[in-house]
Structures are given as structure tokens and as C-alpha cells.
Amino acid sequence: MMNLKLCRFLLFAFLLGTQDLHSQTRAESSYTVQNIAMPHGLMAETGGLAFLPDGRLAACFIRGELMLYTPQTKEWKVFATGLHEPLGIHAVSNSEFIVMQRPELTRIRDTDSDGVADHYETLTDDFGISGNYHEFNYGPVQDAKGNLYIALNTASQGGSVRPEVRGPLNPLGRDMTQGIYEMYSVVPYRGWVMKLPAGGGKLQPYASGMRSPNGMGFDLKGNLFVTDNQSDWVETSTLYHVKEGKFYGHPASLVWQKEWAGRNPFISPVDELDKIRTKAAVLFPQGIMANSPSQPLCDITKGKFGPFAGQLFVGEMNRDRIVRVMLETVAGELQGASIPFIDGQGLRKGNNRLAFAPDGSLWVGQIAFGWAGDQGVQRIVFNGNLPADVQMMNLTKNGFDLTFTQPVNKSQAIDANNYSFRHYYYKYQRKVKNAGADVTDQQDIQTVPVKSIKISPDGLKVSLVLGELKAGYVYELKLGDITTAKGRPLDNKLICYTLNNLKP
Amino acid sequence: MGKISLLVCLLFLIISRALAQQNVDGEIVINLNAISGMQFDLVRFNVKPGVKVKINFTNTDDMAHNFLITKPGSRLDVVNDALKLEEKGPQMNYIPKSQNVLWSIPVVSTNQTATLTFNAPNQPGAYPYVCTYPGHGFIMYGVMYVSNDVNMPDLQTDQNIPPSRRESKAGQGLGPVKATPLSDAKAHHVSHPYDLVPPFLYRIFMDDSGPASIAVSLPQDISYCWDTGSCRLRYAWTGGFLDNTAIWKGHVDANAKILGTVFYREASEYPVIIGNSDKQAIAEFKGYKLIDKYPEFHYQLNGVDVFELIKPKNDGNGIVRNFRIPDAGNTVWFSGNSTNASLEHKSSAGTWVDGRLKLSPQDAKQFSITTTNYSLLFNTRRKKK
Numbered sequence: 001m002m003n004l005k006l007c008r009f010l011l012f013a014f015l016l017g018t019q020d021l022h023s024q025t026r027a028e029s030s031y032t033v034q035n036i037a038m039p040h041g042l043m044a045e046t047g048g049l050a051f052l053p054d055g056r057l058a059a060c061f062i063r064g065e066l067m068l069y070t071p072q073t074k075e076w077k078v079f080a081t082g083l084h085e086p087l088g089i090h091a092v093s094n095s096e097f098i099v100m101q102r103p104e105l106t107r108i109r110d111t112d113s114d115g116v117a118d119h120y121e122t123l124t125d126d127f128g129i130s131g132n133y134h135e136f137n138y139g140p141v142q143d144a145k146g147n148l149y150i151a152l153n154t155a156s157q158g159g160s161v162r163p164e165v166r167g168p169l170n171p172l173g174r175d176m177t178q179g180i181y182e183m184y185s186v187v188p189y190r191g192w193v194m195k196l197p198a199g200g201g202k203l204q205p206y207a208s209g210m211r212s213p214n215g216m217g218f219d220l221k222g223n224l225f226v227t228d229n230q231s232d233w234v235e236t237s238t239l240y241h242v243k244e245g246k247f248y249g250h251p252a253s254l255v256w257q258k259e260w261a262g263r264n265p266f267i268s269p270v271d272e273l274d275k276i277r278t279k280a281a282v283l284f285p286q287g288i289m290a291n292s293p294s295q296p297l298c299d300i301t302k303g304k305f306g307p308f309a310g311q312l313f314v315g316e317m318n319r320d321r322i323v324r325v326m327l328e329t330v331a332g333e334l335q336g337a338s339i340p341f342i343d344g345q346g347l348r349k350g351n352n353r354l355a356f357a358p359d360g361s362l363w364v365g366q367i368a369f370g371w372a373g374d375q376g377v378q379r380i381v382f383n384g385n386l387p388a389d390v391q392m393m394n395l396t397k398n399g400f401d402l403t404f405t406q407p408v409n410k411s412q413a414i415d416a417n418n419y420s421f422r423h424y425y426y427k428y429q430r431k432v433k434n435a436g437a438d439v440t441d442q443q444d445i446q447t448v449p450v451k452s453i454k455i456s457p458d459g460l461k462v463s464l465v466l467g468e469l470k471a472g473y474v475y476e477l478k479l480g481d482i483t484t485a486k487g488r489p490l491d492n493k494l495i496c497y498t499l500n501n502l503k504p
Numbered sequence: 505m506g507k508i509s510l511l512v513c514l515l516f517l518i519i520s521r522a523l524a525q526q527n528v529d530g531e532i533v534i535n536l537n538a539i540s541g542m543q544f545d546l547v548r549f550n551v552k553p554g555v556k557v558k559i560n561f562t563n564t565d566d567m568a569h570n571f572l573i574t575k576p577g578s579r580l581d582v583v584n585d586a587l588k589l590e591e592k593g594p595q596m597n598y599i600p601k602s603q604n605v606l607w608s609i610p611v612v613s614t615n616q617t618a619t620l621t622f623n624a625p626n627q628p629g630a631y632p633y634v635c636t637y638p639g640h641g642f643i644m645y646g647v648m649y650v651s652n653d654v655n656m657p658d659l660q661t662d663q664n665i666p667p668s669r670r671e672s673k674a675g676q677g678l679g680p681v682k683a684t685p686l687s688d689a690k691a692h693h694v695s696h697p698y699d700l701v702p703p704f705l706y707r708i709f710m711d712d713s714g715p716a717s718i719a720v721s722l723p724q725d726i727s728y729c730w731d732t733g734s735c736r737l738r739y740a741w742t743g744g745f746l747d748n749t750a751i752w753k754g755h756v757d758a759n760a761k762i763l764g765t766v767f768y769r770e771a772s773e774y775p776v777i778i779g780n781s782d783k784q785a786i787a788e789f790k791g792y793k794l795i796d797k798y799p800e801f802h803y804q805l806n807g808v809d810v811f812e813l814i815k816p817k818n819d820g821n822g823i824v825r826n827f828r829i830p831d832a833g834n835t836v837w838f839s840g841n842s843t844n845a846s847l848e849h850k851s852s853a854g855t856w857v858d859g860r861l862k863l864s865p866q867d868a869k870q871f872s873i874t875t876t877n878y879s880l881l882f883n884t885r886r887k888k889k
Binding site: 039040041042043062063064065067076078081083084101102106107119120121122125129130131133159160162164165166181285287291292317318319344349368369370371372422435436438439440442476478494 | 540541542563565566567568569584587590591593594598611613614637638639640642643694695696697698704705706707708709713714715716718732733748752753754755756757758789790791792793794
């Protein structure tokens with residue numbers, strides 16, 4: 001931790017020194033988005049990105065290719081082919097990968113050193129497949145002990161099951177009355193996060209209640225995070241802090257839990273489900289912050305990618321955005337805020353997979369696959385020009401502290417007109433029949449007045465006291481015209497803090 | 505090709521004309537649906553300047569959609585303005601306050617219809633319509649042509665409609681997967697950044713097989729489908745390989761379609777039985793190794809390792825199945841398909857007993873079964889090719 005702080009300080013000092021070289025317009029933006037040229041003939045719908053120890057990029061694509069890219073020469077090379085909808089990749093070495101396919105988790109190796117894969121070993125296929133198009137599989141991500149984690153999407157009400165399925169079929173995983181509009185789990189462990197123990201062993205159920213968990217990642221402290229996509233039972237998209245044995249809200253998965261044998265979880269009283277549910281660490285307000293969040297990726301670059309080391313970046317499918325997540329522990333649980341990281345700077349939509357290169361640049365792979373999205377790979381480079389942004393948002397006893405990446409203009413920063421707070425909450429509920437799949441209602445929307453504002457002498461931290469703080473609400477802050485001390489406007493002005501717990 | 509596109513165009517014209525009817529009030533009535541995959545069923549229509557237009561907009565999709573008509577050339581600006589609404593978006597139905605928005609319908613839920621009536625602009629032009637729900641507007645749009653001319657531009661090249669609605673299949677790399685070198689790509693579409701030279705494979709959803717299947721294209725225009733769930737060959741066919749169009753579009757239940765004729769179907773659910781038991785073995789798929797690009801499947805039957813590699817017969821009239829069971833420890837039985845009289849099986853080892861092949865553990869270490877289908881052997885037209 002000390003090292004990180006020191007690192008940040010040194011970087012900060014260095015950047016302050018160089019900043020005058022740049023003009024103070026928005027065009028001086030701190031990040032540059034570059035397009036990576038893709039090979040002819042590739043439908044570059046990106047399912048997975050990972051960097052090899054030797055600095056090459058491995059990327060897998062929806063039509064089954066695993067390709068390797070050498071950044072220095074800008075050359076793509078085919079490594080493996082014929083994969084079934086690969087949606088995640090973990091690089092083990094320069095010649096070995098673990099890839100999540102539709103039917104299995106596979107170790108793919110080049111054993112004769114000709115640069116092309118020749119050995120495809122099934123690590124686990126111990127989960128069900130109904131054949132429903134929406135049963136995507138995500139991961140793998142690896143923890144410090146070498147355990148692998150994957151996540152299994154539920155099936156869509158927009159599709160059926162195949163005449164032949166894999167795994168026992170449990171019809172209770174789909175409610176055919178009202179639940180005809182709900183995602184379902186009729187083969188094992190759909191809607192679960194699964195763990196494959198290091199050194200072999202059987203795939204184990206780890207956590208339940210997922211709907212469409214298209215993104216997994218660890219932070220620097222080894223916390224596992226999974227995003228979930230808004231719709232039935234998930235009023236707005238989420239970032240879950242996933243722990244073993246917990247249930248996160250979508251009931252379909254519960255049919256694979258012993259305690260629920262023979263019961264239809266969809267018709268259980270909502271408050272019973274609510275009681276056993278673990279809430280999301282962060283909610284992404286629908287239509288505001290993100291509609292289809294994808295992979296959460298921890299900034300492991302120690303400052304190479306700017307002043308956000310240790311925080312999470314999350315891809316967004318529906319627009320040209322990557323979201324940044326700032327977490328803190330309150331009352332023993334992680335919760336925190338989301339803020340756009342990059343908008344309107346040439347990033348495409350469909351941002352599905354993220355990976356940090358050894359040089360600290362962030363690589364982004366896009367996908368559409370019939371949804372709003374795009375294709376291709378882009379690279380985001382920090383150009384050394386310190387962002388003008390909220391670096392951290394912390395809950396206090398009676399409001400919030402905002403820490404900026406650089407000193408802000410004090411008179412603007414103490415002007416209450418520059419802070420528009422609203423709060424609202426999202427109801428945990430079964431979707432009303434026929435309601436649009438992506439319709440979400442914010443409940444009890446209220447503006448929240450700011451009672452007092454203080455700024456630290458160094459101009460970096462603003463302490464806001466609010467009229468009232470309520471647990472279970474999202475606190476949405478829209479910043480006004482605040483510039484840095486040097487006159488640069490803030491890069492991003494919308495922050496949503498998920499207040500699960502008040503400060504004890 | 506030209507003829508086909510002309511036909512499609514004509515058909516489209518007829519459809520759009522049929523949808524644009526004049527009612528008793530003299531209004532041009534346009535029935536327009538939001539359909540799955542973030543699309544409007546009608547991507548363009550044509551009205552005369554100044555006429556009264558009534559749009560019945562129905563949302564048949566399971567997502568929410570709004571409907572905006574914008575000034576010519578300003579669709580993307582409006583879509584981006586809608587994104588900039590950020591926290592105000594939900595309350596404003598994602599409809600930005602902009603001079604570029606001419607008319608709009610707020611968010612319409614599934615199975616609901618809303619109506620919009622207006623007078624078409626006097627100024628001829630291409631007036632985009634679009635759903636500005638976040639993310640939708642980049643792909644979900646169409647165009648209202650205001651013109652005295654009844655003809656609309658060529659559909660294939662109409663820049664005012666989404667690419668997915670104007671491009672041919674080939675343009676998207678969709679359509680039959682053919683073993684075609686990239687150098688011939690002009691004549692065919694390109695599905696991958698490499699040549700498709702048999703043998704090659706796809707793990708993909710297949711008809712008449714389990715959900716975890718592998719389709720393999722072999723030389724001699726032979727292909728087969730292998731099921732990793734039950735660890736067995738399901739069927740083999742001759743002709744073309746696969747059409748993956750439906751699957752590769754995504755967002756829908758779909759199978760690859762075989763392009764050819766099935767000449768072999770495994771009849772037995774348990775083709776390989778180790779020991780004298782008829783009981784179902786627990787089959788576990790372990791993966792495959794590529795040997796000269798041919799996959800050699802590895803699986804276990806009750807824990808005993810079995811390897812299987814399938815090649816075409818040299819004359820193209822069938823398949824050769826090469827098995828290795830290094831440590832069978834017991835008699836091995838093989839039964840593929842003994843009911844179809846046009847099939848002939850020959851084995852490199854063992855003895856046939858009532859249509860089943862019996863192998864000693866020693867024989868089973870390495871053996872092959874060659875299956876010929878006489879329908880291929882007698883097919884002289886196929887031979888000529």
C-alpha cells in the first residue's frame with residue numbers, strides 16, 4: 001500500500017512538472033484511443049483478451065479463432081481455430097491458454113513448438129447445456145492460489161432448449177406461467193459462479209443468483225467481482241462482490257441448491273428471496289451509467305495508466321464508454337461509486353473485454369453478436385497528462401468526500417450550485433409481465449440538498465454535508481462547472497454512489 | 505446476382521407500398537414494428553411532400569423502444585444527444601431537446617402500440633427515423649423518403665438503412681462455409697482470416713446431436729459430426745460442409761446446417777463397449793489432439809482411455825475410423841450400424857459376430873474400421889466431378 005501511495009505521489013509530482021507543456025483545452029485529453037488493424041477475413045467479435053508473458057496479445061473471437069498479436073510488428077497470427085463461442089481466455093504461458101468455450105473449459109497448447117495449437121484438453125465440462133442461445137459461459141479468472149472461476153449464463157425466454165440437452169433437466173428452473181418472460185435455469189448450475197480447484201478436482205458450485213454475468217475479475221486484494229446485466233429480477237445492472245455460498249438475486253439458479261429441491265423459486269415470496277440475497281456492491285443506473293456492463297478489470301499498472309491504480313474499469317456494451325468503479329469498505333462490506341472513465345473519445349460501443357498490456361495501456365475488445373455493439377480491438381493509452389477527475393468518492397457520517405486527481409478551483413468547488421444530488425433506489429422485484437426487458441423504474445427520486453461544503457487547503461478534497469443519507473439508495477451526483485486550479489474542466493461529471501450501508 | 509437483388513428490391517417496394525396505405529381521412533398510414541435484434545421491420549418508406557402521415561408504431565420486441573424522426577443527416581447527432589442526457593435520460597424517454605428532432609413517440613413497452621400523426625415536410629429528402637434508447641440508435645433506424653418520385657434508391661447500396669439490411673450474406677462472411685483458399689475470396693465470401701483447407705473443424709451446434717458437438721470437414725468432400733457428450737460419431741455426410749449463417753448472426757437459437765447428404769448414421773448409442781457388459785458406460789470426453797490436422801478424440805469409458813481418429817476412405821466412398829485402446833484389459837465390442845444394408849464394414853482386426861466386432865485387448869490396442877456406403881460407390885455423377 002505504501003508503495004502504491006509513493007508511486008502515485010511520484011507520478012503526480014512528475015506530471016505536475018510536465019503539465020505546462022500542454023494546452024488547457026479539452027483536446028489535451030489524458031487518454032488517446034487507437035484502433036488496432038484487424039486481419040482480413042476476421043469477424044472481430046471479441047470474446048476474450050489476455051496478454052502473454054512475452055508481451056503478445058491473445059484474443060479469441062466468436063467464430064472460433066484464437067489469434068496472437070505482436071504489438072511491435074502489428075502482425076496477427078492464428079493460434080487455434082474451431083472453438084465454440086469462446087468468451088474468455090487466460091494465458092498460462094507463451095504457448096498455453098485456458099479458454100472458456102460454450103461446451104467446456106479447455107486447455108489449449110502448442111506442444112510441438114510450431115506456433116500453432118495442437119492439443120485441446122477438456123479441463124471441465126461438468127455443467128449443463130440446454131442449447132438455448134443465451135447460455136453463454138464467462139471466465140476463467142484465476143485467484144492467487146491457482147483456482148479458476150467461471151460463470152454460467154441463464155437461458156433466455158427468447159429461446160428454447162434443444163431436443164438433446166446435457167445434464168439432468170429440471171423443469172422447475174423455468175416458470176411457464178408468468179415466468180415465460182424470465183431467464184431460466186433448467187440444466188445444472190445455470191446462473192452460478194463455479195470454481196475449479198487448482199491442481200484438478202471437480203467443478204464446484206460457488207455462488208448463485210446470476211442472470212447474465214458477462215464479466216469477472218479480481219482486485220489487488222483478491223476480491224472476486226462479477227457484473228450482471230439488467231432485466232428480470234435485476235432492476236439495474238450490478239457489480240457483485242462474490243463470496244462463496246452467497247445468493248445474488250436471480251432466483252432461477254436456486255433450483256440447483258439442495259435446500260430448494262422440489263420448489264419453484266420464482267413464486268417464492270419476494271421478501272423471502274430478498275432476505276437471503278446479497279446486494280450488489282455497486283449499481284449501474286440503467287440508461288444513465290451503463291445498460292450492459294461487461295468485464296471488470298483492476299488497474300494493476302501502478303500508475304502507468306494514470307491516477308486510478310487499484311480501481312476497477314468496467315466495459316459497457318451499449319455506448320462508447322468504459323466505467324470506472326471506486327470501492328471502499330463501509331460497515332465491513334465493499335460498496336462505492338461508478339463514474340464514466342472515457343466517453344466520446346473515439347472508443348467504439350460493444351466494449352466486452354479488457355486487458356492491460358505490459359506497457360500499461362488498456363486494450364479493449366468489442367462484440368455485438370446480435371445486440372448493440374461493434375467489433376474490433378482498440379487500445380487506450382495514457383499520455384501522461386494528469387486527468388481532471390474525481391479520483392475517489394468516500395462516504396462520511398453525514399455526506400461524501402470527493403478527492404480530485406489534481407487541485408480544483410476553490411471558489412467553484414465551494415459553490416453549492418455545482419453539486420446536484422439526487423437519490424433513488426431500485427426495487428428488488430419480479431418483472432411485470434410484458435414490461436420491456438430493459439425498462440427500469442427508479443423509485444422515490446428526490447433531489448438532495450447540499451448543506452455545507454468544505455475544501456482542503458491543498459484544493460484536492462471537497463467534503464460535502466447532505467441533508468439526509470439513506471441506506472439502500474443510489475446517490476447520484478452531477479457536478480457543475482468546476483475546473484482544476486489551472487482551468488481545465490472536469491473530464492467526467494456524473495457519479496453514482498451505491499449506499500448499501502451508512503457509516504457506522 | 506443482379507436479377508436477385510432487383511427482385512428483392514421489387515418485393516421490398518411492393519411490401520412498403522402495401523404497408524403505406526391511404527385511409528379515409530386521406531392520411532398515409534404506415535404500420536411499423538420494432539422487432540427483435542434491435543430493428544424496425546420496415547427500414548424505409550416513401551411519402552409525397554406535405555401529405556398527412558399516420559405512423560402506427562408497435563413494439564413486438566422484448567426490449568423497450570422509442571421512435572424519433574429527425575432532420576435529414578442528423579440521426580447520429582440525435583443519438584449522441586440522447587446519450588448525453590445521462591441522468592435525465594429515463595425521465596425524458598431518451599428524447600433529447602433538439603431542433604433536429606422533428607417528431608417523436610416516447611418509450612413504448614412490449615406489445616404496445618403508439619400513434620404519431622404529422623404532415624410530411626414540404627422539403628424533399630431522406631428523413632431518418634430511429635430509436636434513441638441507449639445503444640439502440642446505432643443500429644436501429646430507417647428512413648422516410650419524402651419525394652414526388654415513387655422510386656427509392658437501390659436497397660443494396662442504400663446508405664440510409666442499417667448495413668445488416670442492405671448487405672448480401674456474402675458481404676458479412678455469412679453463407680456456406682466452403683473450403684476455399686483466400687486467393688479465391690473474390691468468388692466466395694471469407695469467413696475467417698485463414699484458408700479453410702480440410703481437414704478442419706468447428707465446435708458448433710448441430711442437428712441430430714448433443715449440444716457439445718464437433719463438425720469436421722475432411723478431404724474427399726466427406727464431413728462428420730462427433731458428439732463429445734456421448735463420446736461417439738453421430739453421422740457422416742458427403743457434399744458441402746456447413747452453413748453457419750444463422751448461428752453467426754447471434755442472439756437466436758440456431759444450428760449449423762449441413763450442406764450435403766448423410767450417408768452414415770451411428771445406430772448404436774454405445775458403439776464401443778469394453779467388457780461383456782451391456783450396461784451404459786460412463787463416457788467422459790478428454791479432448792483431442794491434432795495429428796496432421798486430423799483430430800484424434802480422447803475419451804474414457806468407465807475410466808478406460810479410448811482414442812478415435814476418423815479419415816475419409818481414399819476413394820471417397822466412406823470413412824476409416826482408427827481406434828486406439830492401449831489398455832482395454834478386457835474384450836472390446838464395436839457396433840456401429842449393422843441395420844443399413846448399403847453399408848459395408850471391414851475391420852483391420854478382430855472378428856465379426858452377429859454384426860458386432862469382437863476384439864481381444866491385444867487387437868484393441870490399434871484397429872480400424874472402414875465403412876463404405878454403396879450409394880457413394882455407385883454414384884457416377886459424383887465420380888465425374
